[in-house]
Amino acid sequence: MLLVAADFKNSGTAIAWQLMREGQSALTAIEQGIRAVELNTEDDSVGRGGFPNALGQMELDAGVMDGRTRASGAVGALQGFLHPVSMAYAVMTRLPHVLLVGEGAARFAAEIGAERGENLTEAMHDNWLAWCQEHGFDPHNPNQSLMETVFRQETKTSGGTTVYLALDAQGDMVAATSTSGWSWKYPGRLGDSPIAGAGFYADNRYGAAACTGVGEIAIRSSMARMVVAYMQMGRTVNEAVQEALADIRYHRDQDSGITVYAISPNGEHFVGYNYAAGSPRPYYYMASGDDATPARRDSVDLRES
């Protein structure tokens, strides 16, 4: 058994690992782990308490892939519901589709009785008002041009998506994600977290991978799929992550900071990053075998590899 998680406040890893130790599937365990992250308001990149978009709206993304069949489900720009990860699971198991966005995702959530809730906290609302003031954007006039007032200026970003990868006692592998995305993003923007093959991927035969950081880069490079494809071609899990991260040097035309997490069917794992010099080293949590609880680990600096 193996659990690898980007969960910066360590909100849900103990829950997920305990479920796996009790014999629950990776699929069940990591959904429960991520639900805990989504409720933790101290985590400012996921679920309730996350950063809103440029209009002060919470638009949440999540995805899941089941390595047994490569079944997948995802939601993008979901508003008004507390647990996007469970919506991703529901898309995978209850619809013939893989991705629902915006109003369609919210409609589906309402139809299946998903839990509604306000994800914008008072603290984040105040944060957003300060950001509007800093960028000369009138928060009471959502019709003014965001491109002119905001997106010509440098915008703050956040890379604290939660991703969970797990290999359970049955040998099944799962990847799942949840995020509020870039802080102050353009409304309707989707990152990699709801895109199978970009932000997450799982295939029992070869491995599973997921990404945090600048989602645009993971989409442009099909990052999670490439990592698993490299393993399919015979690379070790370390080599696969290194090769995929080396490849994105080709498009260094925007901030390409990304962390890549990968696990193999034989229980190995590797986490590497390429953030610019001076950025804090990303950490993650992992547990394997008989470990009682997940432990914090540092990811490997791959900027020069």
Ligand code: GLY
């Ligand atoms: N990696 C999360 C995002 O870019 O939205």
